[in-house]
Amino acid sequence: MKYVMGIDLGTSGVKAILVDEDGKVCGEATKPYRLIQDKPGYCEQNPEEWVEQTVAAMKELMARQPVLSKKVGGISFSGQMHGLVLLNESREVLRPAILWNDTRTTAQCIHITNKLGERLHQITKNQALEGFTLPKLLWVKEHEPEIDQQINMFLLPKDYVRFRLTGSVHIDYSDAAGTLLLNIGDRAWSEEICQVFDIPFHICPPLVSSEDEVGTLLPHIAREAGIEEGAKVFAGGADNACGAIGAGILSSGRTLCSIGTSGVILSYEEDHERALQGNLHLFHHAKKDALYTMGVTLSAGYSLNWVKHLLSPEESFQSLLEGAVDVAPGANGLLFTPYLVGERTPHADSIIRGSLIGLDSRHERAHVVRAVLEGITFSLNESIALFRQAGKHIDSIVSIGGGARSRTWLQMQADIFQAEVIQLDNEQGPALGAAMLAAVGCGWYPSLEACADQFIHQAGVYEPEQKHANLYADLFHLYQQIYTQTRDIHAGLAQYRSI
CATH class of the missing domain: 3.30.420.40 (ATPase, nucleotide binding domain)
Structure with a gap:
């Protein structure tokens, strides 16, 4: 071997x-x-x-x-x-x-x-x-x-x-x-x-x-x-690009959701002249002669790290997320925007910062955690919305990274994205993509596609629950209003951040 x-x-x-x-x-x-x-x-x-x-x-x-x-x-x-x-x-x-x-x-x-x-x-x-x-x-x-x-x-x-x-x-x-x-x-x-x-x-x-x-x-x-x-x-x-290879995003119609420190929605692309709006990016793929379009949330997993450090630094992520399982979609009227270090898609804004909207005395830790998960996912959904506006059909999304390690979060993605979300067996992200490039380079397989057939396997598929999808669609419209409603406030606060 x-x-x-x-x-x-x-x-x-x-x-x-x-x-x-x-x-x-x-x-x-x-x-x-x-x-x-x-x-x-x-x-x-x-x-x-x-x-x-x-x-x-x-x-x-x-x-x-x-x-x-x-x-x-x-x-x-x-x-x-x-x-x-x-x-x-x-x-x-x-x-x-x-x-x-x-x-x-x-x-x-x-x-x-x-x-x-x-x-x-x-x-x-x-x-x-x-x-x-x-x-x-x-x-x-x-x-x-x-x-x-x-x-x-x-x-x-x-x-x-x-x-x-x-x-x-x-x-x-x-x-x-x-x-x-x-x-x-x-x-x-x-x-x-x-x-x-x-x-x-x-x-x-x-x-x-x-x-x-x-x-x-x-x-x-x-x-x-x-x-x-x-x-x-x-x-x-x-x-x-390597994360896309490691998730099998190697042909048209394939889309990836990758949640690490930042969050990415990435879709395979063959047309370098496609019209893109809202700070979507077009980059070369690590697959030869291919491209991909991409939207970015700067503080995806970083937001979850932040709330864990803030509320329960000694607790495991698994334990932290368990409390959010029993909170109904919408986090009891609480919305979070994950702009902790600014934002990239759809708002290229280094000044904007995060918000928790709707806090009241009945909210507990689990509501805040649920709101953070939903806010990260809403932000990623803004990229998906831009892809769809540009004429791309997104019905199936492979989820990797931190967002693929929680069944609650995977179901949340399916409901908010209104698409099936695929979880991979033994997902290793970009490191696996790098290994696949080496495997093809060594001549083990004639192509990345042939390598993917051997290396990549599905572990589960999450379908949208229509009741929750409808609720999230309404909340998403409210979420999209937060940026324009708070932009000037955050700009005014910027002068005080170094104090």
Whole structure:
């Protein structure tokens, strides 16, 4: 039996899984790393911690089954999107990485929009938002000119880790599509955008497909991780693209709901000219020559983490959610908006913050927890509504991540989305997608579709309960009013947040 390893570099930690030729997950290891949040809106990480913890996760995984050292044939990666890693000519990191959920770049986004107008969307198929990489580059240029002058290359998080493990510098199309520097239609870096913003073209790394072999582990990394030298390393892809592969979103009509720190509604796409509204994104898929459309809730699982820390930090998530099971849909007249760090879809707004609307003295902890779950799901439903307005038919949704670990939440998704929601057997998210890229790269399967047939299996299907679906449809209309009704209040409060 042969094996591949999938490594997912998330926002809060790294996960490594070992998968055999039949698609069985034979082991997993996770390692955390810290966020650096020195100022309101700032979110950074030390790239060296990514490398250290990735190697530690690989080492732990292999230490459990050292006899498999010679049988690991391939390794691939998934990673958090958009984060800016800056390297000098010696390939040394110049500053902490600025992450996808950092919101300091509003002024730069306005500058990009004013400078390029409609041309930005024509080239990149996306709008200028704080999460993307280009605004971060411009922020460094403006606020840290001494750093800017030393930039010889930028990378995204998983690409930096892969560089440190192999010595080879690349970026795949699915991650490059989230930089706001890629011409989506031409599958090439945009010289026009680089020229407009005085960005040296040479700092953009070489582009490769997600399935491409880009090297092997460096000898000292292989020894430390406990893997025999010669294991092939494949480029991998953005976390959402790999999550889509790991959930079988590989053909038209397939849609994904992924709830991690952020939440994503993602739908397979073949037309790069589709008209999209409301801050939906169009990116390259990790499947070659395919694309996907996507809407994002910035604080999905993050909102659940927040309420757990606030109300019951020592309790397990399972115990916390048990109380919400007995609360009727609507949380006894309580609505929550998950705008804890701003929002992306449909409202690209770094100033807006969350709300609990309808609190009264009869509400208990379980009502608040239920309202948070519903609010996250309502926010994701705004993306689904935009997809449907754009002419996409969404009748079936595969749910992965934190939202797929609770039967109550899965049923809630079916009721609010008004679609069947599919739960997967042994769902491993982006790490499995990365492993599948390695499996196809190693020649185990002729295509990702053939690999998915072997690796991915359904565990259950949740159908909408019409009574609850009707109630949620009414509540959703109320939910959609909260943003416009509270936007000015939150803007006024913004000046007090650093106190």
